[in-house]
Amino acid sequence: MNDSPGWASPGSAPSDEPDRGTEEQPTPAADADGPAAEQPSPPNWSKEQPPAGQWSSPGIPGQSGPAGGATRARAGSIPHQGGWYGQPAGGPPMWGAGWSPAPQAAKPGVIPLRPLGVGEILDGAASTMRAHWRTVLGISLIVAAVSQTLVTVVSGLWFQGTGRKAAPDGSSTPALRQAMRDMADTLAGSAVTSLIGLLATLVATGLLTMVTSRAVLGRSVTVAQAWQDARGQLLRLLGLLILYPLMIFAIAAAGLAPGIILMATGTPEAGLLLMVFGGxxxxxxxxxxxxxxxxxxxxxxxEKQGVIASMRRSAKLVRGSWWRVLGIQLLSFVLVALVESIIQIPATLIAFVLDGQSLMDWANGTADSAGWTFLIAMGIGAVISSALTFPISAGVTALLYMDQRIRREALDLELARAAGLPGYGTDTTSAAAPGAPTDTSGDPTPGS
Structure with missing residues (x-):
């Protein structure tokens, strides 16, 4: 059975029951040697019965019914949450003419409270940026500016004086040793800048997830409130973001190790082939x-969970929807890459012009090391691109998580209660599940 709730036709009978429509009942045949079988006596109905309900097709006034007279629409349709609109009072739902259109889902915030489509998830992330642009851009700009300043300083000091030119002929340092030293310096500098970028992603993801959760309920949030909601989980989020690269590295090492060992033992052809398949x-x-x-x-x-518990939670939500989650995440990645390229390509060209370097020399590997002007121009472009891409990636991931919970756990009902929508219970304290975390204002978070 699918873990997600399906969409059943209203009033449809279960598959293992016969059709309950009016059918002509066969009359028992009389016995050849005796009278017909005794029939059960009908119930004693009241003599004063109300007239049978009559229906008319909507939008066609004056249409004649089966009895030849003008028909009228039967009153008493039941508009209720989770029910079927246009169904007659006190009776089963009727198919055909006379049904009212299905009502639109409630939308207290940036998304409708129902299972979302791909476009609605992307639009929800963009709507969060538009509706709460001061908070979203404030968080993104602060995090991006601080992280890119550190990256620019580290890159300028670490690689200062290390050019891309090869060692001149007659140098006392062998070419291979110099190449290994340059590679080690490059890897060390890249590790430092990657750690800074990881911390920036950590803070931006945590804060923007809180902003998105409030935006779903149609509530505003300040930078201080987002920080207060997120700071208790940032260390756990750091552990989660560190565990991801370690897990990928361990898998890559396990796949490439047999081929590397085989190449080291003297069979390079077989080792290379094994490395390709292992990779x-x-x-x-x-x-x-x-x-x-x-x-x-x-x-x-x-949900205020730990690292391992959150990974198990994600595995449960993704189960059965792996390809859908992959497609949405890939689309988000392509969108982020497109935005980054639109900003970074002009920033790179401006950096080359301001620093006085040639693109051909850089492509041929004969250019000098990057100067401060080049690094600052590239850093400004990175700040602008990060300020726009942080909300997209964090918003899409948060909304995809909520969409999976709506499909599997009816989170939309909890969100509607938390938003105070009529008909779902306006008491916000009862909207959260037992033990669910609440924010500082006492409102339950969507993780309840």
């Missing part, structure tokens, strides 16, 4: 695990 297998497993645990971050932030 492909490691890539497939890594992608599968990355999608499986892609919703762990919002689960950790909104």
């Amino acid at each position: 492909l297998a490691a890539t497939v497993v890594s992608v599968w695990l990355a999608v499986r645990y892609s919703l762990a971050s919002p689960a950790l932030m909104l």
Whole structure:
């Protein structure tokens, strides 16, 4: 049975029951040697019966009914949450003419409270930026500016004086040793800048997830409130973001190790072939695990869970929807890459012009090391692109998490109660599940 709730036709009978329409009942045949079988006596109906209900097709006034007279619409339709609109009072739902259109889902915030489509998830992330642009852009700009300033300073100091030119002829340092030293310096600098970027992603994801959770309920949030809601989980989120690269590295090492060992033992052809197949297998497993645990971050932030518990939660929500989650995450990645390229390509060209370097020299590997002007121009472009892409990636992931919970756990009902919509119970304290976390104002979070 599918874990997600399905869409059943209203009033349809179960598949193992016969049709309950009016059918002509066969009359028992009389026995050849005796009278006909005794029939059960009909119930004693009251002599004063109300007239049978009559229906008319909507929008066609004056239409004649079966009895030749003008028909009238039967009153008493039942408009209720979770029910079927246009159904007659006190009777089963009727198909055909006379049905009212299905009501639109409630939308207290940036998304309608129902299962979402791909476009609605992307639009919800963009709507969060538009509706709460001061908070969203404030968080993104602060995080991006601080992180890119650190990256620019580290890059300028770490790689200062290390050019891309090869060692001149007659140098006392062998070319291979110099190449290994330059590679080690590059890897060390990249590790430092990657750690800074990881911390920036950590803070931005945690804060923007809280902003998105409030935006779903139609409530505003300040930077201080988002920080207060998120700071208790940032260390756990750091552990989660560190565990991801370690897991991918371990899988890649396990896939490539047999080929490397075989090449070291003196059979390079077989070792290279084994490395190729091992690398492909490691890539497939890594992608599968990355999608499986892609919703762990919002689960950790909104449900206040630990690292391992949030990964298990993500695996449960993704189960049965792996391809759908992969497609949405890929679309989000392509959108983020497109925005980054639109900003970074002009920033790179401006950096080359201001620094006085040639693109051809840079492509041929004969250019000098990047100067401060080049690094500052590139850093400004990175700040602008990060300020726009942080909300997209964090918003899509948070809304995809909520969509999966709506499909599997009817989270839309809890969100409607938390938003105070009529008909769902306006008491916000009863909207959260027992033990669910609440924010500082006492409102339950969508992770309840």
